[in-house]
Amino acid sequence: MRARRSAPGRPALRRTAAVAAVCALSMAATACGGGTSTSDEGSNEKPKELTYWASNQGSSLEHDKKVLTPELEKFEKETGIRVKLEVVPWDSLLDRILAATSSGQGPDVLNIGNTWSASLQATGALLPWDAKNLERIGGEDRFTPAALAAAGAKGKPPAAVPLYSLAYGLYYNKQMFRDAGIDEPPATWDEFVDVGRKLTRDGRHGLAVEGGNPVENAHHAFVFGKQHGADFFDSSGKPTFDGPGNVAAVKQYVDLLASDGIAAEGNAEYGKNESVRDFATGKAGMLLWQAAASSLKSHGMKPDEYGVAPVPTRDADATGDRAVNSMVAGINLAVFKNTDNLDGALEFVKFMTSDEEQKTLNGTYGAIPPVVAAQQDAAFETPDLKVLREVLTNSSAPLPQVPDESKFETLVGTAMKELFAEAASGRKVGTGAVRDRLTEAQQQMQK
Amino acid sequence: MTALDTPHPPHPPHPPHPGDAAPADGPEPGRRSRPRPRLPARLRRAGLPYLLLLPALLLELLVHLVPMAVGIVMSFKELTQQYIRTWGDAPWAGLANFRVAVDFDAPVGEALLRSFGVTCAFTVLSVGLAWVVGMAAAVLMQENFRGRGLLRALFLVPYALPVYAAVITWSFMLQRDNGLVNHVLHEQLGLTDSPTFWLIGDNSFVSLVVVSVWRTWPFAFLILMAALQNIPRELYEAAQVDGAGIRQQLRRITLPSLRPVNQVLVLVLFLWTFNDFNVPYLLFGKAPPESADLISLHIYQSSFATWDFGAGSAMSVLLLLFLLVVTAGYLLVTGRGRKHDG
Numbered sequence: 149m150r151a152r153r154s155a156p157g158r159p160a161l162r163r164t165a166a167v168a169a170v171c172a173l174s175m176a177a178t179a180c181g182g183g184t185s186t187s188d189e190g191s192n193e194k195p196k197e198l199t200y201w202a203s204n205q206g207s208s209l210e211h212d213k214k215v216l217t218p219e220l221e222k223f224e225k226e227t228g229i230r231v232k233l234e235v236v237p238w239d240s241l242l243d244r245i246l247a248a249t250s251s252g253q254g255p256d257v258l259n260i261g262n263t264w265s266a267s268l269q270a271t272g273a274l275l276p277w278d279a280k281n282l283e284r285i286g287g288e289d290r291f292t293p294a295a296l297a298a299a300g301a302k303g304k305p306p307a308a309v310p311l312y313s314l315a316y317g318l319y320y321n322k323q324m325f326r327d328a329g330i331d332e333p334p335a336t337w338d339e340f341v342d343v344g345r346k347l348t349r350d351g352r353h354g355l356a357v358e359g360g361n362p363v364e365n366a367h368h369a370f371v372f373g374k375q376h377g378a379d380f381f382d383s384s385g386k387p388t389f390d391g392p393g394n395v396a397a398v399k400q401y402v403d404l405l406a407s408d409g410i411a412a413e414g415n416a417e418y419g420k421n422e423s424v425r426d427f428a429t430g431k432a433g434m435l436l437w438q439a440a441a442s443s444l445k446s447h448g449m450k451p452d453e454y455g456v457a458p459v460p461t462r463d464a465d466a467t468g469d470r471a472v473n474s475m476v477a478g479i480n481l482a483v484f485k486n487t488d489n490l491d492g493a494l495e496f497v498k499f500m501t502s503d504e505e506q507k508t509l510n511g512t513y514g515a516i517p518p519v520v521a522a523q524q525d526a527a528f529e530t531p532d533l534k535v536l537r538e539v540l541t542n543s544s545a546p547l548p549q550v551p552d553e554s555k556f557e558t559l560v561g562t563a564m565k566e567l568f569a570e571a572a573s574g575r576k577v578g579t580g581a582v583r584d585r586l587t588e589a590q591q592q593m594q595k
Numbered sequence: 596m597t598a599l600d601t602p603h604p605p606h607p608p609h610p611p612h613p614g615d616a617a618p619a620d621g622p623e624p625g626r627r628s629r630p631r632p633r634l635p636a637r638l639r640r641a642g643l644p645y646l647l648l649l650p651a652l653l654l655e656l657l658v659h660l661v662p663m664a665v666g667i668v669m670s671f672k673e674l675t676q677q678y679i680r681t682w683g684d685a686p687w688a689g690l691a692n693f694r695v696a697v698d699f700d701a702p703v704g705e706a707l708l709r710s711f712g713v714t715c716a717f718t719v720l721s722v723g724l725a726w727v728v729g730m731a732a733a734v735l736m737q738e739n740f741r742g743r744g745l746l747r748a749l750f751l752v753p754y755a756l757p758v759y760a761a762v763i764t765w766s767f768m769l770q771r772d773n774g775l776v777n778h779v780l781h782e783q784l785g786l787t788d789s790p791t792f793w794l795i796g797d798n799s800f801v802s803l804v805v806v807s808v809w810r811t812w813p814f815a816f817l818i819l820m821a822a823l824q825n826i827p828r829e830l831y832e833a834a835q836v837d838g839a840g841i842r843q844q845l846r847r848i849t850l851p852s853l854r855p856v857n858q859v860l861v862l863v864l865f866l867w868t869f870n871d872f873n874v875p876y877l878l879f880g881k882a883p884p885e886s887a888d889l890i891s892l893h894i895y896q897s898s899f900a901t902w903d904f905g906a907g908s909a910m911s912v913l914l915l916l917f918l919l920v921v922t923a924g925y926l927l928v929t930g931r932g933r934k935h936d937g
Contacts, residue, residue, distance in 0.1 A: 243899055246679060249680050250679045250680065250682060252680070267676060267902065268676075270677055271677065271679055271680050272680050273680045360794070360880075362882045412772070414771045414772040416792070417771055417792060417795045419880055551676060551677075554901070554902060555900075555901045555902070558881075558882070558901055559901075561882065565795070565884075566884070569792070569795035569796045569884060570796070572792060572795070572796070573792060573796050588702060591701070591702035591703075592702050592703060592706070592901075
């Protein structure tokens with residue numbers, strides 16, 4: 149069939165010419181794609197327009213749009229600046245930010261998870277909040293120190309300003325506690341496991357954990373690590389994942405499902421907030437979560453059916469790092485450095501962190517305002533928010549603010565997911581197994 | 596190259612136009628002088644296919660080759676989060692990224708190798724099963740019976756469904772506590788003592804293969820069904836007269852006739868399956884279990900999740916090289932085989 153391989157003439161020459169043309173073209177195109185540092189600094193070329201990427205805080209993206217749109221209209225009325233809103237789901241937000249960073253084509257203002265602050269700060273894509281910029285939104289004293297500590301590396305101007313603050317709490321089912329004859333929520337882990345065992349009967353379990361979600365796992369590893377006097381990074385920013393304190397911490401958390409058996413085996417594959425559902429539907433009596441109120445409500449659990457207590461510590465009278473029982477969780481608001489409406493962006497951040505907006509938005513989302521003045525509002529005096537606020541002020545610590553933080557969440561969280569999987573399939577998870585996993589995770593950090 | 600393979604039309608595409616009276620810059624050497632300069636007819640004829648290909652080639656360049664070239668450049672750079680904003684300024688890393696990726700004694704290389712092994716096993720199983728199932732269905736569908744059209748349409752459903760919706764549905768069905776699969780296997784049929792984990796641990800490999808086969812076999816079915824209709828009925832009738840059974844007909848007529856189609860089909864299935872990102876990502880999320888850690892997801896993890904785009908690109912380039920070598924080798928071997936047959 150394929151009689152003639154090429155037409156007569158000088159095929160070799162023609163082919164060479166074609167190849168050369170392709171090479172030249174692709175090289176030219178590559179060179180074009182190379183340096184994307186088009187406009188490094190912000191400008192005010194488009195003073196009447198802003199693009200804002202919001203994170204998903206409500207029950208759905210639509211819900212967020214409904215909540216934010218009236219506020220953005222208010223801002224337009226005040227300043228004449230139209231804000232184009234896009235609510236970005238969590239599972240793609242970081243990828244989108246990275247893509248925007250590398251292309252230079254991003255929003256003007258955006259929400260970031262506060263644990264990403266130091267990592268994103270290292271890219272240099274975000275506007276540093278030095279004294280001058282902070283002054284334009286009312287100064288750094290307006291924000292709680294805990295929230296501001298989770299906005300960038302120590303000693304550098306913050307990469308973002310706090311927008312919503314959250315903290316982990318121990319959510320417990322009041323009815324299940326009463327049925328089991330338990331009067332008050334546990335304050336230490338020993339009590340916690342005891343209570344969990346009492347609640348674990350008739351197909352119900354003491355606790356629901358999100359074992360298949362690396363991010364949740366890493367958050368707990370951090371807090372448990374603090375309570376064991378350990379850190380996942382040393383003072384120079386080097387990883388110390390497999391230190392004895394961290395191994396003990398991770399083992400203690402995994403043991404809640406493994407040797408303590410107070411969490412159901414099936415929890416090992418939970419990664420889509422199934423643990424919240426299990427708690428809301430009475431399949432589990434306790435839950436360690438941040439700002440669960442609106443999710444619980446959407447699963448049909450009424451606010452008076454559950455209580456919120458601080459997450460337990462190892463000793464009742466622990467102090468310092470050993471008393472840490474939550475990370476400083478929350479959302480920060482950042483400005484892209486190369487925005488073409490710098491003044492407008494700052495104006496917008498000022499608006500979003502104003503007392504009034506802080507009360508409205510945090511109230512709607514069940515979060516705590518990181519703005520001191522707004523925190524005093526009566527709306528945040530509900531019993532559960534009071535507990536979370538005290539935790540946030542007194543016993544929370546920011547996740548390590550180092551550029552490699554997101555690697556830590558991915559690697560340690562994934563290692564814990566594997567440990568949960570092993571435990572759930574009936575294999576014994578000893579200290580050695582935990583250490584091996586953490587060592588492996590740490591080795592991935594060093595290239 | 597097909598245009599070159601076809602015999603030339605009896606008349607040249609542009610017959611000389613006597614009425615053309617454009618100013619002449621000069622006569623071409625060795626040719627009859629014409630009213631305006633013209634390329635040699637032979638070159639014009641040979642150039643036409645390239646001219647027609649040009650738009651497609653340019654788009655291909657823009658959509659595929661440029662990103663690939665950029666990726667290759669990236670793989671030689673130390674592209675961590677410090678530099679993604681101005682990645683033209685990232686320091687050149689030489690072969691450091693590649694060295695890390697192929698250092699199989701170190702953790703990163705070891706993990707990559709393991710992921711590569713998982714992917715190979717997965718691809719062989721998935722492509723093999725998809726082909727067998729597709730082939731069986733296509734052969735059975737050759738018979739004329741009532742409801743054939745309906746069955747054909749039904750078989751194509753997995754291929755027609757949006758991948759996101761389909762795989763998310765699978766992930767719900769494969770859940771341990773509330774999933775349909777365990778409901779049937781454990782609660783209704785009592786085949787297992789306790790509910791099985793399908794999305795974590797070693798079983799996740801099985802889940803991945805099943806979902807992947809479910810998604811790709813209709814394509815094999817579609818292609819093979821079309822190819823089967825081109826085999827002349829007379830061949831089978833003659834074989835039947837000669838006393839050949841079903842198995843012999845399949846071996847002596849069907850399979851040899853399908854050879855050219857199979858050559859392409861298996862290659863395409865191989866490339867799609869080996870590179871599959873959607874199915875593992877949707878089933879397991881960003882952190883797949885080790886037993887189902889496919890290479891595309893692994894590379895995504897190594898670049899996006901850990902912000903090391905240079906290393907991720909180096910792994911991608913290695914993957915590209917591997918696929919190129921396999922594809923070239925495959926085409927060479929199967930092509931040679933075909934020539935011997937003919």
